[in-house]
Amino acid sequence: MTKQALLQKFAPAMRPLAGIAAGLAVAAIIMLCSGYHPVAAFAAMWTGATGLEAGPATSDTMIRLGSGHINLFLLAQTLAKITPLLFTGTAIAVGLRAGLFNIGAQGQMLMGALFAAGVGALGKHSAAGDGSINPGLHVLLVLVAGAAAGALWGALSGVLKAYRGVHEVISTIMLNFAALDIIQYLVTHNMKDDAPGSMSAQSPLMAQTAWLWPYVHGSNLTAGILLAIISTFAAALFIGRTSTGLQIRAVGLSPDTARASGIDVRRITVLTMALSGAIAGLAGAVEVMGIHHRYVAGVAGTAGFDGIAVALLGNLSGPGVALSALFFGALASGSGYMETTTNVPAPISEIVQAVVILLVGIKAAIRFRRPGTKAERKETHGISG
Amino acid sequence: MGSAGNQGFWFTALLVATLNGAAPLLLAAMGGILSERAGVVNIALEGLILSGAFAGAYFGQHSALIGLVAALTVGAALGLLHAVLTQVTKMNHVVSGLGINLLAAGATRYLTLVLFPDGITSKSLPPAFYLASAAILPAALAFVLRDTRFGLRLRAAGENPESARMAGVSILPVRLVAVTLSGICAAFAGTFLSLGETHTFSRDMSAGKGYIALAAVIFGKWNPAGAAVASLFFGLFYAVQTQLQIRGLNINFLGVEWTSPALLDMLPYLMTLAALISVIGRATPPAALGQEEGSAH
Numbered sequence: 171m172t173k174q175a176l177l178q179k180f181a182p183a184m185r186p187l188a189g190i191a192a193g194l195a196v197a198a199i200i201m202l203c204s205g206y207h208p209v210a211a212f213a214a215m216w217t218g219a220t221g222l223e224a225g226p227a228t229s230d231t232m233i234r235l236g237s238g239h240i241n242l243f244l245l246a247q248t249l250a251k252i253t254p255l256l257f258t259g260t261a262i263a264v265g266l267r268a269g270l271f272n273i274g275a276q277g278q279m280l281m282g283a284l285f286a287a288g289v290g291a292l293g294k295h296s297a298a299g300d301g302s303i304n305p306g307l308h309v310l311l312v313l314v315a316g317a318a319a320g321a322l323w324g325a326l327s328g329v330l331k332a333y334r335g336v337h338e339v340i341s342t343i344m345l346n347f348a349a350l351d352i353i354q355y356l357v358t359h360n361m362k363d364d365a366p367g368s369m370s371a372q373s374p375l376m377a378q379t380a381w382l383w384p385y386v387h388g389s390n391l392t393a394g395i396l397l398a399i400i401s402t403f404a405a406a407l408f409i410g411r412t413s414t415g416l417q418i419r420a421v422g423l424s425p426d427t428a429r430a431s432g433i434d435v436r437r438i439t440v441l442t443m444a445l446s447g448a449i450a451g452l453a454g455a456v457e458v459m460g461i462h463h464r465y466v467a468g469v470a471g472t473a474g475f476d477g478i479a480v481a482l483l484g485n486l487s488g489p490g491v492a493l494s495a496l497f498f499g500a501l502a503s504g505s506g507y508m509e510t511t512t513n514v515p516a517p518i519s520e521i522v523q524a525v526v527i528l529l530v531g532i533k534a535a536i537r538f539r540r541p542g543t544k545a546e547r548k549e550t551h552g553i554s555g
Numbered sequence: 556m557g558s559a560g561n562q563g564f565w566f567t568a569l570l571v572a573t574l575n576g577a578a579p580l581l582l583a584a585m586g587g588i589l590s591e592r593a594g595v596v597n598i599a600l601e602g603l604i605l606s607g608a609f610a611g612a613y614f615g616q617h618s619a620l621i622g623l624v625a626a627l628t629v630g631a632a633l634g635l636l637h638a639v640l641t642q643v644t645k646m647n648h649v650v651s652g653l654g655i656n657l658l659a660a661g662a663t664r665y666l667t668l669v670l671f672p673d674g675i676t677s678k679s680l681p682p683a684f685y686l687a688s689a690a691i692l693p694a695a696l697a698f699v700l701r702d703t704r705f706g707l708r709l710r711a712a713g714e715n716p717e718s719a720r721m722a723g724v725s726i727l728p729v730r731l732v733a734v735t736l737s738g739i740c741a742a743f744a745g746t747f748l749s750l751g752e753t754h755t756f757s758r759d760m761s762a763g764k765g766y767i768a769l770a771a772v773i774f775g776k777w778n779p780a781g782a783a784v785a786s787l788f789f790g791l792f793y794a795v796q797t798q799l800q801i802r803g804l805n806i807n808f809l810g811v812e813w814t815s816p817a818l819l820d821m822l823p824y825l826m827t828l829a830a831l832i833s834v835i836g837r838a839t840p841p842a843a844l845g846q847e848e849g850s851a852h
Contacts, residue, residue, distance in 0.1 A: 204669045271649055334832040337840075339598070339649050340773065341831070343766050344824040351821035359812060478653055515668035520661025524654050528640065531650035 186483050186490075189530040190497060193522040200521065201514060211514045218507020219500035221245035231386055242386050244507065250390035250461075252499030254279070254470070256398035257453030258477025259495050260405050261446045263486040265338075267409050268442040269422040274327055274342025275450040276474025277349035278320040282451025284353050285319035286312045287458045287465035288361060290376030301377025308379040313397075313455050320451015321444040323349060328443030332436035338443065346474075357465055373465040382460040394456035399492070401449055406488025408445075418442055450474060476502075479527050498523065569794050575682065575752065577790025578689045579604070579744040583768035584775070584782040585692050586634075586740030592700065592777055593733035594713035594726075596648035596845040599637050600741045601765025602659030603630050607745025609663040612677040612756035613670065619678035619750050626746045627739050633659070634738015638731045648845050656765075664758050671756075680750045688743070693779040700779070709733050713841035741765065770827040777841060789823045796820065 198208040217223055221244035227234045231242040258275045265272035272278075290312045293303040301308065327345060330336040357363075357371045364374060382392035409415040420428040421438045429435050454470060462469055480498055484490030505519035583600050590597035610629040615622020633655055640651040700706040708729045711719035716726045744764070749756045767789060774788075775781025796819045799805070805814040812818070 200665070273649070273653070330828070330832060336828070336831040339596075340769075341828060343598070344770065344828050347763060347766065348821050348824045351817045351824075354817035354820075355812075355815055358817070359815070475653070475657070478650075479657075482650065515665045517661045517664035517668065520657060521665060524658035524661055527650065527657060528646075528654040531646050531654060532640070532644045 189526045193525040196525045206514045214508040214511045215504035219504030246386040246389035246391035248503035251503040253395045253398045254453045254473035255495040259480025259491040260402045261449035262477045262481035265446040268418045272446045277346035278323045278447040278450035279454040279470045279474045281323045282316035282320040283454030283458045283469045286316035286455035287373045289315035290380035291374045294377040301379035305379040312380045316451045316455025317448040321448035324447020325444035328440035332439040376463045390461045392460035572794035573790045576793040577786045579747045580768045581689045581786035582744035583741045584771040586737040587772040590734045590737035592713045593709045594843045598652035599655040602656035603741035604745040605761040606659045607742025608749040608760045611746035612749035615677035619680045626742045630738040630742020634735040638734035679754045685747045685751045693783040697779040
């Protein structure tokens with residue numbers, strides 16, 4: 171391969187890599203200015219993210235590697251952080267392929283978590299959680315419930331966009347807050363945890379037949395990550411290789427042209443938002459099945475919003491989203507470890523994330539749907555604030 | 556069933572709580588109108604409020620006035636950043652807004668832990684100052700938009716930039732000024748939280764107020780008076796919510812507790828969606844909102 175061909179092949183990766191480098195550089199400068207040692211901080215971040223530590227292995231979750239070892243627990247926690255980001259990054263990328271900016275992945279994920287927790291609590295014998303439903307079937311039912319709830323919440327924005335011209339950014343912002351309120355109501359009323367002594371706003375414990383179990387003892391890493399990887403690549407194949415996927419891309423390029431060539435733009439809009447919501451809903455389901463085993467406040471963290479950074483940095487492609495979820499998951503996990511070992515506040519990772527978004531977003535290869543003709547503009551009301 | 560005196564107290568408490576709830580929304584909503592009427596989507600209001608609250612508290616430890624000036628400066632800088640990113644580098648308005656919100660959230664959390672991990676106490680500004688500002692600003696903004704040359708240009712930038720350019724108005728400076736002013740308004744709203752209401756800063760203090768202010772802009776149909784009324788309406792919901800909780804009132808119907816705080820909290824969002832789907836009169840945004848100059852052609 172000639173040098174030029176090589177350059178061309180890796181050109182799409184240059185901007186994301188430059189964004190990451192700039193983000194880390196800004197973090198280093200901020201650390202210096204606030205009296206921390208960036209090299210020590212980044213070293214701690216690396217250890218926290220990869221589990222690579224110096225010194226001999228001292229427990230059975232450590233594997234010797236040369237003169238040091240891999241701490242499997244730390245590595246597992248990083249992979250567990252990556253899991254929801256894979257889902258939400260994919261969800262947002264799917265929407266953007268149709269020119270739809272789904273910033274409601276957070277609300278869809280929460281709805282998915284709630285319904286998964288509800289279906290997961292069915293068939294329970296005792297407060298301890300022993301269940302009567304076949305575990306394979308129960309896990310499947312819970313996943314379907316989570317995806318369906320997310321899909322419905324997403325489709326709502328799709329319908330508002332397709333039939334009433336309400337911009338999806340606004341409707342998803344409102345529906346994110348509405349989801350929080352509805353859930354807050356349900357976990358303090360109809361879906362209240364009725365176990366004796368339970369005071370907090372949470373749903374009842376799920377039956378163990380609906381749990382996903384950790385791969386490394388005490389960690390949050392479950393089979394959810396496999397599901398997340400499958401979802402990411404299945405979505406990429408769906409968008410890239412199927413005729414519906416082609417229609418989604420056509421609508422993303424130009425709704426006018428798509429309509430002129432006989433594509434039902436309204437149907438594609440609703441369908442894409444539902445699909446995007448379903449993937450975000452799965453993120454919520456996997457979190458409650460593997461970690462919390464019930465709905466509790468904070469179950470989604472900020473994964474729904476972090477997914478926006480994941481999708482943008484990943485340039486909306488399957489492998490891109492996977493790599494960028496890897497980076498942001500490692501960053502989040504590593505900065506938590508960094509805070510406990512070097513005292514550098516973990517929110518530095520959010521600053522890195524913001525800088526990356528702002529730099530990568532400058533000329534992001536995103537084709538946002540922009541009303542073309544005057545008539546179209548009237549119909550969709552531009553991109554209403 | 557209280558005495559007349561109690562009733563009067565109840566009303567006063569409700570009124571005060573309404574005004575306090577509405578003031579930050581109203582001030583930020585005016586910022587939202589400035590930006591959006593000029594054609595720039597501004598979901599950065601949330602981050603601008605948060606930054607204003609932080610700067611106000613941190614620089615207002617010895618003098619509230621210094622805190623206020625610092626907060627407005629930070630708001631102007633971030634507003635200008637949003638303007639430059641969207642207008643000069645042509646970044647998608649939503650991406651820029653989300654980036655700034657994330658930057659504000661991350662930076663204020665980080666700086667809180669570095670600068671004052673044990674909390675902070677700032678001087679205060681009288682609530683009457685904010686209430687007076689909230690009363691004057693919508694009228695002033697309405698006047699500027701309707702009756703001044705700048706207002707005319709601002710509206711032209713948001714409705715029909717092409718014609719404006721043909722008439723010899725250059726859009727870029729108008730939008731830069733409008734979005735910078737928008738940042739100042741939102742940061743001012745933020746100082747209400749830290750200097751007016753509480754005299755301190757706590758993490759994520761804005762708690763979604765920027766998005767509710769945006770809802771007030773939409774519900775008020777992008778008009779200062781409309782957005783002011785919407786803010787008061789939303790403020791009233793919070794006040795009623797608190798009063799119902801204090802008085803332990805609740806209305807049960809069809810097995811749903813309609814007066815629960817969570818369901819009342821949802822009203823502003825549902826009303827905004829209803830306004831957008833024309834249930835309560837149609838809300839139509841400025842025609843060129845969010846579009847790059849000339850991109851539609």
